[in-house]
Structures are given as structure tokens and as C-alpha cells.
Amino acid sequence: MEKPSKTIVVALAGNPNSGKSSLFNAIAGTHLKVGNWPGVTIEKYEGQVDYKGYKIKLVDLPGTYSINAYSPEETITRDFIAEKKADVILNVVDGTNLERNLYLSAQLLEFDAKMVIALNMYDEVEKKKIKIDFKMLQKLLGCQVVPVSAVKKMGIEAMLDQIVRTYENKITIPRDKISYSQEVEAAISEIQNLIETDIRSFKKFSSRWLAIKLLENDVFAQAYVKQSPAWVKLEKRLPEIMKALENKLEEKISQRLSVDRHAFARGAYKETVEKANEEKKTITDYIDSVLLNRILGLPVFFFIMWLIFQATFTLGKIPTGWTQDFFVFLGDKISVLLPAGVLRSVVVDGIIAGVGGVLGFMPNILILFLGLSFLESTGYMARAAFVVDRAFHKIGLHGKSFIPMVTGFGCSVPAFMACRALKNRGDRLATMMVIPFMSCGAKLPVYVLLISAFFPASMAGNILFAVYLFGILVAVLSAKLFKSTIFKGNSEPFVMELPVYRAPTLRSILMQMWLKAWMYLKRAGTIILTISLIVWVICNYPVSGQLNQQYEVKIETVKQNINLTAEIKKQEVAVFKNELASKQLEYSFAGRTGKMIEPLIKPLGFDWRLGVALTAGFAAKEVVVATMGTIYALDGADKKNESLAQRLRSDPAYNPAIALALIVFVLLYVPCLSATSVFHQEAGELKITLFYIFYSMTAAWVLSFIVYRVSKLFL
Amino acid sequence: MQKKQLKMSELKPGDKAVIIAVSAQGEVAQRLVDMGLIKGTQFKVLRKAPLGDPLEIQLRGFLLALRMKEAECVSVERKEVLNGKTK
Numbered sequence: 001m002e003k004p005s006k007t008i009v010v011a012l013a014g015n016p017n018s019g020k021s022s023l024f025n026a027i028a029g030t031h032l033k034v035g036n037w038p039g040v041t042i043e044k045y046e047g048q049v050d051y052k053g054y055k056i057k058l059v060d061l062p063g064t065y066s067i068n069a070y071s072p073e074e075t076i077t078r079d080f081i082a083e084k085k086a087d088v089i090l091n092v093v094d095g096t097n098l099e100r101n102l103y104l105s106a107q108l109l110e111f112d113a114k115m116v117i118a119l120n121m122y123d124e125v126e127k128k129k130i131k132i133d134f135k136m137l138q139k140l141l142g143c144q145v146v147p148v149s150a151v152k153k154m155g156i157e158a159m160l161d162q163i164v165r166t167y168e169n170k171i172t173i174p175r176d177k178i179s180y181s182q183e184v185e186a187a188i189s190e191i192q193n194l195i196e197t198d199i200r201s202f203k204k205f206s207s208r209w210l211a212i213k214l215l216e217n218d219v220f221a222q223a224y225v226k227q228s229p230a231w232v233k234l235e236k237r238l239p240e241i242m243k244a245l246e247n248k249l250e251e252k253i254s255q256r257l258s259v260d261r262h263a264f265a266r267g268a269y270k271e272t273v274e275k276a277n278e279e280k281k282t283i284t285d286y287i288d289s290v291l292l293n294r295i296l297g298l299p300v301f302f303f304i305m306w307l308i309f310q311a312t313f314t315l316g317k318i319p320t321g322w323t324q325d326f327f328v329f330l331g332d333k334i335s336v337l338l339p340a341g342v343l344r345s346v347v348v349d350g351i352i353a354g355v356g357g358v359l360g361f362m363p364n365i366l367i368l369f370l371g372l373s374f375l376e377s378t379g380y381m382a383r384a385a386f387v388v389d390r391a392f393h394k395i396g397l398h399g400k401s402f403i404p405m406v407t408g409f410g411c412s413v414p415a416f417m418a419c420r421a422l423k424n425r426g427d428r429l430a431t432m433m434v435i436p437f438m439s440c441g442a443k444l445p446v447y448v449l450l451i452s453a454f455f456p457a458s459m460a461g462n463i464l465f466a467v468y469l470f471g472i473l474v475a476v477l478s479a480k481l482f483k484s485t486i487f488k489g490n491s492e493p494f495v496m497e498l499p500v501y502r503a504p505t506l507r508s509i510l511m512q513m514w515l516k517a518w519m520y521l522k523r524a525g526t527i528i529l530t531i532s533l534i535v536w537v538i539c540n541y542p543v544s545g546q547l548n549q550q551y552e553v554k555i556e557t558v559k560q561n562i563n564l565t566a567e568i569k570k571q572e573v574a575v576f577k578n579e580l581a582s583k584q585l586e587y588s589f590a591g592r593t594g595k596m597i598e599p600l601i602k603p604l605g606f607d608w609r610l611g612v613a614l615t616a617g618f619a620a621k622e623v624v625v626a627t628m629g630t631i632y633a634l635d636g637a638d639k640k641n642e643s644l645a646q647r648l649r650s651d652p653a654y655n656p657a658i659a660l661a662l663i664v665f666v667l668l669y670v671p672c673l674s675a676t677s678v679f680h681q682e683a684g685e686l687k688i689t690l691f692y693i694f695y696s697m698t699a700a701w702v703l704s705f706i707v708y709r710v711s712k713l714f715l
Numbered sequence: 716m717q718k719k720q721l722k723m724s725e726l727k728p729g730d731k732a733v734i735i736a737v738s739a740q741g742e743v744a745q746r747l748v749d750m751g752l753i754k755g756t757q758f759k760v761l762r763k764a765p766l767g768d769p770l771e772i773q774l775r776g777f778l779l780a781l782r783m784k785e786a787e788c789v790s791v792e793r794k795e796v797l798n799g800k801t802k
Contacts, residue, residue, distance in 0.1 A: 066749040070742060099775045100751060258748040266775075284778070288762075297765030386780045390766035393782070399769070493743045493785050494769050495750055498778040 007055040008167050009085065013077055013108060014092035015101050016063035017379070017499035019120040021045070022508050023092055023150035024060045027160070051160045054167075059086065065100075065497075067107045068216070068254070072420055078220060081111050082205060088163050089115040095125040095132065095147070096500075098273055102265035105141060106178050112206035115143045116162050122147035123154060131274040140268045144171055151505055180260040184253070187245045188212060194237060198230040214238060215245070216254045284500040291383055301387050304380070308371035309468060310461045312444070316364035317460075320448070323363065324643060327356030346536060354532025354626035359521075364448060365441045366517055369410055373512035377504035381406070382496060389494055395476050396483025398422055399494050401431040405475070408438030409468070410516055412675040415440075416682045426487035429683060433482055433692055434475035436671040439468055442621035446666045449625055453645040454659040471667050474699060527674070531619045535627050538589040539612075547587060551580040585631065604665065604704045605658040605712075614665065620672040656715040661708035669700035721793060724770070724786035726760045732791040733757050739788035751775045752789060 014020045028047025045060040061080060062073035081089060091108050093101035098119075108115060119125075125132065125147070137145050144162045148155035165171050179185060191211035205224070213221030214234075225231055242253060249256050291300055331352045338344040375381050381403060389399025400422055408415035415435045422428040439447075447467055451460050558564065558572045585591050586608075593615060594608030601611055609631050617624040625644070632647050648654055670676060670693050680689040726732055734756045737747055751774055758774035769782045 068745055068749065070745060097777050100777050103749070103751065252744075255744065255748055258745070259753050262748075262751060262753055292762060292764070292771070294763070294765050382780075386764050386769060386771065387766075389780075389782070390764060390768045393768070399780075493746060494780065494782040495743075495746045495785060496780045497750070498771060498780055500778070 006053065007057055008163065009057045009059065009087045010090050010163055011059045011061050011080055011086035011088075012090050012092055013061045013081070013104070014063060014120075015065055015094065015097075015104055017497065018063070018092045018094040018097075018101060019150050020060065020063055020092045022505070023118060023120055023148065024058060025508060025511060026150040026153055026156055027056075028058055049160075052164065054164055056160065056163065058090075064104070066104060066258075081108070081113060082209075082220065084113065084204065087114065088167050089113050090159075090163065091115055091117045092120050093117055095119045095121050096128060096130065098132070099265055099269040102141075102268055103261055106261040106264050109141065109143070109178060110206075110209050110212055112209060114166050116159065116166050117141065117143055117145040118155075118159050119145055119147045120150055123149040123152045128275075133272040133274075137268065137272040140271065178261065178264045180257060181249075183245060183248045184215070184256060184260065187215060187241050190241055191215070191234070191238065194234050195225065195228075195230050197233065198228050212257065215242065216257060282500065287501050288383070288498075291380070292387065297387050301384060304375070306465055308368065308375075309465045311371060312364050312368045312464070314461055316367045316448075319363035320360060324356075324360040327352055327360060328643065330356070345540065346533070349630055350533055350536030351529065353629040354535065354623075355529055356629075360445070362517070362521070364444050366513060368441055368444070369513045369516045370509065372406065372410055373509045373516070374504065375406075377502070377509055377512065379499040379501045382498050385496065386498060393491065393494075395480045396487075396491070397431055397434075397479050398424075398427050398492055400492070400496070401427065404431055405435060405438050408435040408440060410441050412436050412438075412440050412671045413678050414516075416675070416678045419682065422492060424489070424492040426483065426489045427492050429688065430479050430482040430487045432679060432683060433695070434479045436675065436696060437471045437475035437478065437668060439471045439667050440621065440671070440675075442672065443666055445622055445625045447663055449628075449645055449648070450659040450663055453648040454654070454656040467663055467667060470664070474668060474703070478695075478699070527620055531616060531623050532626050532630065535590065535612075535616050535623070535630050538593070539585060539591075539630055541588060544584060544587045547580060547583050551576055590631070603708075604661050604701070605708045606662065606665075607653055609653075610662060614669070617666065618670065618673065620674070621666065624666060657708055657712040660711050660715075661704040664707045665700045665704040667700075668696060668703060670696050719793075720790050722787050723760075723772075723789040723791050724783045726791065726793065728760050728762045730760045731757065731794045732760070733794060735790045735792050737789050739785065743785060743788065747781075747785065747789070750779055752779075757794070 012020050012024055024045060024047060027049055029049075047058045047060075049056050049058070059080070061077045064071070064073045064077050067074050067078045080086060089108055089111070091105050093105060105117060119132070119134075132147075134145055134147070144166060146155055146159040146162050148159050162171070180188065188208065188211045191214055192207045195207045195210055210221050210225060214225065225234060246253055290296060293300075331348045334352065335344060335348050338347060375384070384406070385399040385402045388402050392399050392401055401419075404415045404418035404422075407418050412435055415438070416432055419428045419432050419435070422431060447464055451463050455463055555573050555576050558569055558576070561569070564572070586595065590612045591608065594611035597611045597615065598606075598608040601614070606614070609628070612631060613624045613627040616627040628648075629644050632644055671679070676689070676693070679692065680686070683689055683692075720735060721732070723732070723734075734752060734754055736754060737744060737752055739747055756774055758772045761771045761773055761778070763770055764780075769780045770786050771778060771780050773779075
């Protein structure tokens with residue numbers, strides 16, 4: 001006998017909100033790997049756990065209600081299971097919502113693969129006094145059903161046991177196949193017979209599954225069957241069978257199959273579940289009667305959003321202060337340790353000023369991500385889509401656009417990817433075009449820096465909120481413009497589950513927050529570090545020997561001047577050194593680039609130094625602050641112990657009006673390189689990407705100009 | 716007596732009804748069917764969104780939001796409750 005391989009690949013499949021991810025985390029703990037599905041940019045989570053000598057490899061399939069391959073989520077699930085990439089399917093079902101969840105189980109069972117059902121949220125099932133006849137359910141479904149609670153970490157071991165036993169074929173429950181209506185069954189067996197004329201090539205899939213999928217016009221099954229010798233007969237008979245069946249049913253075959261599956265799910269549910277007092281008002285009813293109230297719904301929505309941004313600024317300010325102090329301290333210490341020269345300059349002015357400038361804002365970003373994760377895991381995010389759909393529909397978008405747009409507050413990259421949930425191309429492109437106006441986490445440091453430099457602390461939270469609102473306003477107007485011009489056409493239907501409210505576990509929220517924050521950190525460590533170094537190089541080279549000589553002479557003259565006291569000498573020398581640093585910066589590549597684009601941005605009140613920062617910002621928005629950090633570190637050699645905000649405030653070249661214009665410009669202009677490349681990848685057409693770049697640059701320039709000119713009158 | 720057929724979109728919050736037919740086409744039809752909106756399904760209208768659209772209904776033990784436009788594709792029969800009895 002062949003020795004069994006010790007690795008078991010387990011695919012987790014289930015409805016959205018079935019607690020699939022929490023179960024995944026409960027099993028795999030923190031040992032997870034995040035990636036993308038090949039070819040598609042939907043997040044892929046993989047984890048591993050050792051159990052009784054087996055390596056259980058978990059793959060979290062995207063949550064889906066059905067497997068009809070309408071959406072990429074469904075296609076991924078279908079391909080993964082159909083191609084037998086998993087040894088065992090772990091179907092996660094919400095025990096409190098069994099009937100709806102069993103509809104997907106019915107489809108999964110058709111694959112004829114080894115399967116275990118994890119009946120999740122069993123703690124809630126017990127609390128609600130729902131009685132489930134497991135024996136009967138197992139008999140009806142033909143696979144093991146294990147009660148688990150991901151949140152309470154209950155039943156996990158028993159579930160792993162069943163997975164191993166199922167894998168080792170130690171469990172054989174006779175399968176009562178889901179039977180369809182008589183007419184359908186007749187058609188299925190006829191097609192099955194035709195398929196089985198060529199047994200060898202169909203070892204891979206069950207013939208019944210292929211037959212069912214062919215009846216559903218599934219492209220994957222069709223493509224597979226076409227390669228087989230059985231196709232000779234099928235090609236002729238299949239359309240005939242389908243036509244005859246459709247005439248008999250008087251409805252579309254796929255529709256009838258779905259109806260039959262629902263009947264199966266309902267039957268299984270009715271036979272096995274006993275529910276106590278169904279009419280009782282649930283907690284969700286009470287919460288929704290406030291949160292979705294006709295009058296309170298919208299104010300509450302705005303209040304929740306406002307609260308998150310207030311928290312981001314107010315709470316984030318304290319630890320942000322510490323981290324910034326830490327980097328100033330670190331810079332000072334290293335300055336002492338390293339000898340003056342190129343190395344010290346690279347480390348202190350390049351790396352610490354650049355990366356530190358970005359990491360300093362980590363607390364703000366963590367709080368923002370924490371808030372978004374909280375809304376997601378409680379179930380409010382879907383409600384928010386429900387509340388705003390009408391308004392979104394009016395401007396030509398979709399309630400579902402809301403989720404990518406809110407994600408956009410974190411980072412545009414996952415937000416662009418989240419747009420895949422929108423199946424209508426016009427909806428999707430219009431949403432993608434406006435996402436970058438939803439100010440991303442990377443832009444936050446720029447606002448925080450400028451606001452704290454130029455405005456009183458009491459106004460800071462409100463200004464920040466206004467910046468975000470302004471971005472939303474621009475997004476809304478742009479969406480309206482796009483949908484009534486270039487992306488005309490029908491919108492996607494809005495059919496969406498509103499999950500019941502659940503108190504999320506701290507662990508799961510922190511986990512989600514951390515996954516998002518980790519992306520940000522990784523960027524800080526790689527892209528931003530690289531760019532900081534490049535910025536340092538272009539700020540320091542080429543060096544003008546002539547300038548150096550000129551100032552050496554000047555400084556020497558001061559030093560030789562016997563009429564001056566030592567104190568005055570020191571001051572004069574410092575002034576000259578500063579002037580030299582400034583002039584050298586102007587002479588450098590960065591200075592030249594900045595000077596070159598200065599005429600373009602002069603009307604906005606920006607000087608060449610901001611030109612350098614904004615140009616670097618094409619690479620990544622955090623770099624705007626990092627670049628300013630580097631420029632000012634080089635520029636103000638005598639002010640090493642001042643923070644960047646203090647230096648900006650004391651610089652006569654800047655004022656609140658410029659700060660506002662700069663905020664608006666950073667808010668609106670082209671997102672970072674990685675976001676733009678993902679945009680291009682998702683949009684799929686160069687024309688659209690180029691149009692997008694042109695549009696955002698124009699919007700940024702025009703609106704900054706207006707903001708600058710108007711606020712100059714008042715500030 | 717033949718009961719009057721209505722569209723789901725014509726129901727008021729609090730109404731209970733049974734689905735008679737779904738007349739949507741293509742993807743919309745599949746989506747509605749996948750979410751359990753099929754002939755014979757009982758449901759209750761919970762509320763409309765603060766802006767009047769979409770609609771929230773309760774069926775098969777879960778909550779579903781759908782736009783008025785989609786609700787127009789669903790013909791229903793209202794279950795009138797008189798003296799606590801379903802007529």
C-alpha cells in the first residue's frame with residue numbers, strides 16, 4: 001500500500017459572514033500568509049497547522065453565496081475545488097442561519113469531493129436554544145457535520161479529527177445525493193451516460209457534476225468536455241436534451257436547478273432544526289431600528305464616520321508625538337556616533353529623516369485601520385452601503401461602491417481590487433476613478449504635518465474632517481460627471497445581505513488592523529526606504545565645488561577677522577553654512593527639477609522645494625513628508641533639534657493659505673506608483689489610465705489654485 | 716376569490732407576503748434566486764433605507780437589502796392578517 005502523504009490541503013468554503021475567516025484564524029493562529037490568487041487580485045490567505053502527525057494546510061477561499069461563476073470569487077472557488085487542488089473541503093456554515101448556508105453546501109456536495117461541514121457559531125446556536133439533529137443532518141448531506149465556535153475556540157480539535165479521518169477514508173456515510181426534479185434527473189443521467197463513454201479522461205471530475213454543470217451552461221465544464229472523445233456524441237445530443245428539458249420545465253434550466261437546491265436546503269433544514277420562538281425581536285432588530293431609522297440613519301452614519309476621523313487625529317496625536325521625538329532623538333544620537341561625512345548624512349538625513357518621517361505617523365494609521373476593521377467586523381459596513389445606496393445611485397455609483405471607497409481611506413490599492421465586487425464595467429471604472437479622492441492613509445502624514453504646523457490644535461480635528469469631506473465632494477461630482485458622459489449605461493443590481501450584528505473579538509479586529517498596517521510598514525521598509533535614499537542622492541549631488549570654495553573663503557574671512565568676538569564669529573559662520581546648504585540644494589538635481597517645475601506650481605503658492613516633494617510623491621505619498629524632512633534636514637543645518645512642523649512654521653515662505661492649497665493638491669493629484677499600476681492592471685486599458693492621470697492632475701491644480709486664492713483673502 | 720397580485724416594491728414596512736414569481740432576466744434573476752427569492756418564499760418587509768431606497772426584507776432567517784428596481788421584478792401576494800389568523 002502506498003504510504004499516505006502527510007500533508008492535507010484543506011479548502012475553507014462558505015458564505016460571506018459565516019465566520020470563515022475567524023475559524024481560519026482560530027485554527028491557523030497567526031501563522032498565515034497573505035497573497036493573491038494567480039491572475040486575480042483577490043486576497044488569498046494560507047495557513048498551516050500541525051495536527052497528530054499531519055500537516056494541515058489551510059486555504060481560505062473567498063466567501064460566496066453560490067457557485068455560478070458570475071463573480072471572480074465564485075470562479076476561484078469553483079476552479080479550486082473542481083481541479084481537486086484540495087484534499088478535503090471544509091464547508092463553514094453559520095449554524096444560526098442554516099437554511100441559507102445549506103444552499104451553498106448543496107452545490108459543494110455536487111463536486112463529489114471529500115467534505116466536512118463545520119457548523120460554526122455553535123455557541124450562539126445553543127444560546128438561542130436552536131436544536132439541531134446532527135445525525136440526521138449528516139445522513140442527509142452525506143458528510144460529517146461538526147459543531148464549532150471559532151470565537152469561543154470550541155470544537156476545533158474534533159473538527160480537525162474529522163478532517164483527518166475523512167482524508168483517510170475512515171468515514172463512509174452513505175450518500176443520499178441531492179435529487180433534482182424528475183425531468184432534470186432524467187436529463188442528468190442521460191448526459192452522464194454520454195460522458196461516461198469516455199471514462200479515462202473523466203477520472204478527474206465526477207460525471208454527475210459535469211452533467212449538472214453542462215446543464216447550467218458552465219463555461220469551465222464545456223471547455224473540459226470539448227477536449228474529450230465523448231464530445232462527438234455530446235455535441236449533437238446536449239443541445240437537444242437541453243431544449244427538450246427547457247420545454248418541459250417552462251423555465252430556464254439553471255433557474256430550476258437553483259430552485260431545487262433551495263428545496264433541498266429547506267428540506268434538510270426543516271427536518272433537522274428545531275427553533276424556539278422565531279418571532280422574538282433580536283438584538284439586530286433593536287440596533288437597526290436606531291441605526292437604520294428613517295430619521296436617525298443618516299446622521300448616525302455621518303457621526304460614526306466623523307468619530308473615526310476625530311479619533312485618528314486626537315488619539316493618534318499622543319503616540320505620534322512620542323515616535324517623532326524618538327526619531328529626532330535617534331538622529332541626534334547617531335549624529336554623535338558617526339563621523340561627519342557622507343555616511344552620517346545618508347543615515348541621518350536620508351534614512352532616519354525619510355523613513356522615520358513616515359513611521360512617525362504609524363499610530364494615526366493604526367487607529368484609522370482599527371476603526372475601519374471594527375465597522376467591517378460588526379456588520380455596520382453593509383448597513384452603511386444600504387443607507388447611502390440611494391445617494392450613490394443618484395450620482396451614478398452603487399451602494400457597493402461605498403465599501404471600496406471607504407477602503408480607499410486606508411489604501412487605494414486594495415480599494416481598486418475591492419471594485420471587482422462591482423460587476424458592471426461602467427460602475428467599476430467610475431468607482432475606481434474616484435477612489436483616489438478618498439484620501440488614503442499615506443496622505444494623512446502630509447495633512448497632520450501641515451495642519452499641526454499652521455493651525456491651532458483646537459481646529460485640527462475639524463480641518464482634517466473637512467479635508468476628507470472635500471475629497472468626498474470631489475469624488476461625488478467626478479462620479480456624476482463620469483457616469484453621465486464616458487461611462488454611461490445601466491448599473492448593477494443592489495442585492496445584498498445585511499449580516500446580523502456581532503460583537504467582534506478584539507483579536508480578530510487587531511488581526512485585520514495588523515494585516516492592513518503590515519502592508520504600510522512593508523512599504524516603509526522597501527519602497528519608501530529606496531525613495532528616501534534616491535531623494536537624498538538627488539538632493540546632495542552634484543556638489544558645486546565653486547560654491548564650496550566661495551563659502552570657505554567667506555567663512556575663513558570671518559574667522560580671521562580680529563574685530564569680531566568669538567560669539568559673533570560663531571553666529572556668522574552658522575549663517576554662511578546655512579546659506580551654503582541652501583545654495584547647494586538649489587544646485588543639486590532635486591533643486592534643478594524643483595526649479596524647473598516651479599513656474600507650473602508658482603500660481604498655487606508653492607516654491608521649488610515643494611516641487612521636489614510633490615515630484616517625489618509620485619512614487620509614494622508618504623514620501624512627500626519624507627522628502628520635506630530630508631530637504632529641511634539639509635537646508636536648516638543649524639536647526640537640527642527642531643521638528644519639521646516647527647521649521648515649516650518659522651519659514652517665511654509658507655503660510656496657512658499655502659498649507660491648505662498643498663493639502664488639496666496632495667489630496668487630489670495622481671496616487672502613488674503602486675496604486676497607479678494597480679489601477680492600470682484593473683482598468684485594463686492604457687487609454688483609461690492616461691485619462692485618469694490627466695484628470696486628477698487637472699483637478700488638483702485647478703482646485704488648489706482656487707483654494708489658495710480664496711483662502712489668501714481670509715487667512 | 717382571487718387574491719390581488721402586487722409587486723414587492725408596493726409593499727409597506729411590516730407587510731408579510733409570499734413570492735409568486737420573479738420576472739427578472741439574466742444575472743439579476745440568478746442573483747435573486749441565489750439569495751433565495753423563489754416562488755413560494757415567505758418574507759417580511761422590514762424597512763426602507765432612510766433615503767427611501769433600497770428595501771430591507773427578512774426571509775429564510777436572514778436579512779436582505781434590494782433596490783426598488785429589483786423589487787419591482789418580484790410579484791407577491793400579501794398575507795393579510797385578520798384577527799391574528801392568516802387568511
